[in-house]
Amino acid sequence: MTSALGPGGRDRDTEGRARSARPRDGLGRPLPYGAEGVERQPEGVTRTPARTLAEAQALLDAGRPFHAHEVFEDAWKSGPERERGLWQGLAQLAVGLTHAARGNATGGARLLRRGAGAVAEWSAAGPGRERPYGIGVAELVEWARGLAARVERGEVPLDAAAAAPTLAPGTTRGDG
Numbered sequence: 001m002t003s004a005l006g007p008g009g010r011d012r013d014t015e016g017r018a019r020s021a022r023p024r025d026g027l028g029r030p031l032p033y034g035a036e037g038v039e040r041q042p043e044g045v046t047r048t049p050a051r052t053l054a055e056a057q058a059l060l061d062a063g064r065p066f067h068a069h070e071v072f073e074d075a076w077k078s079g080p081e082r083e084r085g086l087w088q089g090l091a092q093l094a095v096g097l098t099h100a101a102r103g104n105a106t107g108g109a110r111l112l113r114r115g116a117g118a119v120a121e122w123s124a125a126g127p128g129r130e131r132p133y134g135i136g137v138a139e140l141v142e143w144a145r146g147l148a149a150r151v152e153r154g155e156v157p158l159d160a161a162a163a164a165p166t167l168a169p170g171t172t173r174g175d176g
Contacts, residue, residue, distance in 0.1 A: 027101055030068030032157065036141030041070040046078040047095065049133040052087075053167050060094070065101065069094035086126075086132060089118030090167075093144050103157035109148040109162065116144035135169035 022030040023037025031037050047055065052075045059068040069091045076087035092115030100108030123129040123137040130137060143165040151158070 004166065022064075023175070026062075026066075027062050027098055029102065038067075039069045040063070043070065043074065043076050044077075045071075045171045047071070047074065049075070053135070056094070060097070060164035060167075061161060063095040063101070063159065063164070065094040065160050065164065083132075084115050084123075084136070085118055085122040086129075086135075089115045089122060090135075091115070092118060093140070093157055093165070096144070097147070098161055100156050100158055100163070101160035105115065105151050105154065105156045109151045111153065112144045112148040116141045116148070119144075136166075136168060140165055140167065 022038060023035050023078055024035055026038050027030055041059075052071055056068040056071045059071065068168070072087050072091035072094060076084050076091065079087060093116075094113055096108050096111030096113075098108075099111060102108075122139045123132070134141050147163060
């Protein structure tokens with residue numbers, strides 16, 4: 001995607017939508033133009049659920065939860081409507097971890113709890129949803145609520161890689 005400055009000096013993509021061309025750090029924070037940033041996740045990629053989880057886990061393990069959120073966002077936008085709540089909840093968990101790593105205790109805790117609720121609600125909606133695609137929903141919800149409590153106690157900013165969850169228990173973090 002190419003960007004150009006549009007009206008008002010804002011970065012725009014080829015269709016005229018606002019898109020920041022500024023480089024970003026590992027937690028998705030904008031850096032000054034010309035600074036060395038981390039590679040951004042491509043947007044609008046259709047992945048299998050297994051590939052989504054593998055890429056997101058690798059990004060979480062690398063301390064890049066903002067980028068993992070973008071992978072989950074692609075899944076909710078391109079996947080089946082019936083799975084939207086699962087992928088949105090996972091994206092909220094990744095953004096909650098992002099905010100906590102940035103030092104935003106209020107936003108981090110709020111998004112971790114919201115994401116935990118969304119994932120728990122999705123899994124409670126019917127049989128076969130307890131471990132979708134191998135995701136340990138109960139363990140993930142417990143992780144999110146526990147991390148939210150730590151964040152509310154003031155344990156921010158935190159190391160995003162060290163605090164990252166394992167999405168599918170039984171696999172080594174980073175194996176995807």
